[in-house]
Amino acid sequence: MGGPGSEDRLTVPSATLLGQSVLSGVFIGALYGLLGLGLSLSWGMLRQVNLTHFALAFLGGYLTFQLAAVAKVDPFVSLAVTVPLFFGLGVALHGFFTRFKVTLLNTLLVTFGLTSIIEAGIQWYWTADFQRMESAYAQVRWKIGPLYLSLPDVITLGLALALCFGTWAVLRFTDLGKAIRAMTEDAPIAAAFGVDEKRLGYLVSGVAGAFAAVAGVCLALDHTLAPVQIYAWMGVVFAAVMMGGLGRPLGPLVAGIVIGVSEALTMAVTAPTWAPLVSFSLLIAILLFRPSRF
Amino acid sequence: MKITRRQALAAGSAVLSSFILPARAQGKPIRIGSTLPLTGPLASLAIIHKVTAEICVDNLNKRGGLLGRPVEWVLRDDQSKPELTRTIYEQLITADKVDLIQSPYATASILAAMGVAQRYNKMLLHTSFGIPRLAKYDMQFQTAGSPFDPEVVWPNHIFDAAAKLPKPPKTIAIVTSKFPSVHAISVGAREVLKKRGLQEVLHLEYEFGNRDFGPIAARVKDANPDFLWGGTNGIDPVLMLEAMKKIDYRPPAQVHLFPAPGPMLKVPEAQGSLALTTFESHPPFTDDPAIAQFVKTYAERAKEAGIPYTAVDLQSAIMYAAWQVLEAAVNATKSLDDKTLAAWLRKSEVKCLFGTLKWNGPQNYVEGADLYKVKQLQQGRWLVVHPDPWAAPGAKIV
Numbered sequence: 001m002g003g004p005g006s007e008d009r010l011t012v013p014s015a016t017l018l019g020q021s022v023l024s025g026v027f028i029g030a031l032y033g034l035l036g037l038g039l040s041l042s043w044g045m046l047r048q049v050n051l052t053h054f055a056l057a058f059l060g061g062y063l064t065f066q067l068a069a070v071a072k073v074d075p076f077v078s079l080a081v082t083v084p085l086f087f088g089l090g091v092a093l094h095g096f097f098t099r100f101k102v103t104l105l106n107t108l109l110v111t112f113g114l115t116s117i118i119e120a121g122i123q124w125y126w127t128a129d130f131q132r133m134e135s136a137y138a139q140v141r142w143k144i145g146p147l148y149l150s151l152p153d154v155i156t157l158g159l160a161l162a163l164c165f166g167t168w169a170v171l172r173f174t175d176l177g178k179a180i181r182a183m184t185e186d187a188p189i190a191a192a193f194g195v196d197e198k199r200l201g202y203l204v205s206g207v208a209g210a211f212a213a214v215a216g217v218c219l220a221l222d223h224t225l226a227p228v229q230i231y232a233w234m235g236v237v238f239a240a241v242m243m244g245g246l247g248r249p250l251g252p253l254v255a256g257i258v259i260g261v262s263e264a265l266t267m268a269v270t271a272p273t274w275a276p277l278v279s280f281s282l283l284i285a286i287l288l289f290r291p292s293r294f
Numbered sequence: 295m296k297i298t299r300r301q302a303l304a305a306g307s308a309v310l311s312s313f314i315l316p317a318r319a320q321g322k323p324i325r326i327g328s329t330l331p332l333t334g335p336l337a338s339l340a341i342i343h344k345v346t347a348e349i350c351v352d353n354l355n356k357r358g359g360l361l362g363r364p365v366e367w368v369l370r371d372d373q374s375k376p377e378l379t380r381t382i383y384e385q386l387i388t389a390d391k392v393d394l395i396q397s398p399y400a401t402a403s404i405l406a407a408m409g410v411a412q413r414y415n416k417m418l419l420h421t422s423f424g425i426p427r428l429a430k431y432d433m434q435f436q437t438a439g440s441p442f443d444p445e446v447v448w449p450n451h452i453f454d455a456a457a458k459l460p461k462p463p464k465t466i467a468i469v470t471s472k473f474p475s476v477h478a479i480s481v482g483a484r485e486v487l488k489k490r491g492l493q494e495v496l497h498l499e500y501e502f503g504n505r506d507f508g509p510i511a512a513r514v515k516d517a518n519p520d521f522l523w524g525g526t527n528g529i530d531p532v533l534m535l536e537a538m539k540k541i542d543y544r545p546p547a548q549v550h551l552f553p554a555p556g557p558m559l560k561v562p563e564a565q566g567s568l569a570l571t572t573f574e575s576h577p578p579f580t581d582d583p584a585i586a587q588f589v590k591t592y593a594e595r596a597k598e599a600g601i602p603y604t605a606v607d608l609q610s611a612i613m614y615a616a617w618q619v620l621e622a623a624v625n626a627t628k629s630l631d632d633k634t635l636a637a638w639l640r641k642s643e644v645k646c647l648f649g650t651l652k653w654n655g656p657q658n659y660v661e662g663a664d665l666y667k668v669k670q671l672q673q674g675r676w677l678v679v680h681p682d683p684w685a686a687p688g689a690k691i692v
Contacts, residue, residue, distance in 0.1 A: 013513075017509075127341060141540060224532060271498070271499060272498055272510055
């Protein structure tokens with residue numbers, strides 16, 4: 001709690017401050033998870049470290065912003081445009097990787113280059129200045145006891161939960177999911193059982209692209225867009241994906257929320273400058289104590 | 295010799311046109327080199343500097359250039375990277391062989407360019423150097439109107455302005471980014487507020503680029519200050535205010551040192567917010583017809599360039615001043631020699647669009663005084679409200 005001469009050292013927070021900070025951490029963590037979901041799928045199942053995912057998410061955000069600003073299209077209606085478009089981009093990217101037999105390390109390099117190209121394109125069209133989507137959703141908030149919830153945050157959490165659990169359920173309970181898991185486990189053996197590895201690869205890559213479009217809507221709803229911010233999310237989302245386990249749909253969400261809440265509590269009780277260290281400290285701790293996870 | 299009527303008319307027209315039409319720049323262009331962060335984190339501000347400088351060069355050439363020669367601005371993108379800035383200035387001086395150099399943007403890049411300027415004895419005018427004590431080179435000159443000791447002068451400007459609020463604040467929460475310049479000023483503000491008998495109820499520092507302002511907003515709400523000191527720049531004030539809005543909190547009064555002006559206009563919670571500036575697009579700044587014309591041209595060019603906020607303010611004004619100073623020095627000395635220009639600047643004053651620049655104090659700065667003002671966001675417009683001589687007509691701090 002702030003008091004006379006309060007410094008940015010360890011302080012005893014009030015219950016309200018603590019509660020509000022936890023909520024804030026859950027919501028930002030949900031966005032980490034949502035951004036990490038597509039990355040985790042393509043990395044874990046296709047062996048592609050796809051940095052373009054971040055650029056696509058921001059491109060999705062910009063397209064949502066543009067459709068809302070110019071054509072007054074509701075952000076969620078804009079998904080009817082961006083989801084198929086980004087599914088197609090995901091498929092095309094996978095086609096490129098397959099055609100040129102790009103290795104895992106090289107996917108990192110190639111997608112970094114593609115990210116820079118998309119960033120330049122965004123800057124060319126929307127300029128480097130900050131863009132902010134104005135929507136009726138941002139005006140809605142609720143008070144529960146002393147705590148506040150805003151609609152964009154709740155939507156982000158809801159979408160993250162729905163997509164992560166939905167993907168998990170598909171992979172866990174459907175034949176398609178079982179085929180994808182078999183392909184990930186051992187592609188030649190899966191092929192011997194009739195699994196079409198190529199088609200499934202295109203499908204997974206397309207779905208990962210579509211998830212970027214959904215994350216883009218959440219970015220546009222609750223965040224200010226600037227081309228350079230593409231890179232600001234990479235570190236923490238990478239940490240969430242690695243902590244959550246590659247190819248595990250629930251992993252990035254759980255890890256993202258753990259990171260988000262840890263960062264928020266760090267900011268609530270001590271100097272906010274320590275917060276960025278939390279995600280990487282957690283990642284290092286997991287690498288040290290549970291290396292088998294990777 | 296008999297002069298025909300036609301010849302007399304032609305001669306008359308020639309004499310008349312020499313008064314009406316500007317002198318035409320001729321000969322080999324004078325090349326002036328600089329970098330700006332056209333890409334990277336500072337790109338949103340660089341575009342303002344680019345548009346402004348292009349207007350300045352166009353105007354300069356319309357007036358006959360410098361020393362009768364046209365001016366060519368050689369601009370390179372430093373990608374917001376100081377190490378690249380250093381390399382490019384080296385190239386501009388040694389490979390491009392520019393005649394003069396102009397300012398890059400932001401403290402780190404200016405410091406990088408200053409090292410190169412010093413190595414090659416080039417004069418460096420700079421627009422946005424936040425830590426004057428680090429400017430040790432004797433041929434560097436600021437054109438932003440900032441003092442040698444901004445960590446003392448600027449907090450005093452702000453607390454002087456805050457003292458005029460309907461309810462002068464007694465308790466202050468200081469929340470500052472660790473971005474070097476605003477951090478240094480905020481550290482100074484902690485000392486200044488003590489000397490003024492104000493009480494600090496919260497002090498928080500966060501990393502520049504912070505994504506989640508929720509917990510910071512909750513801590514400010516918990517501390518319940520009379521006045522929020524936002525040691526913030528760029529988009530951070532908007533993010534902080536939106537996080538506060540989510541928890542139904544609005545500080546009774548606030549300053550955000552260098553906010554991105556456009557996005558702040560769209561945030562209702564930012565109304566009443568104070569900020570530092572040198573220039574705003576209203577009288578008395580625009581009383582000079584040339585400056586009024588610049589404001590108009592800038593609005594047109596900024597719109598063409600896709601800049602959302604098209605009014606001239608701090609950023610465009612400091613770049614405009616840099617070209618005013620360069621022109622004044624070259625015209626006064628009739629020289630392009632860096633040492634001659636620097637010697638003239640040290641002992642001279644140059645009237646720019648936001649006051650009179652001087653360089654007769656420590657490290658070519660002025661200690662304890664500057665040309666900065668305090669502006670306030672009122673009904674969707676930024677208006678200078680302090681000090682009184684620069685206040686917008688009829689504007690008062692509310």
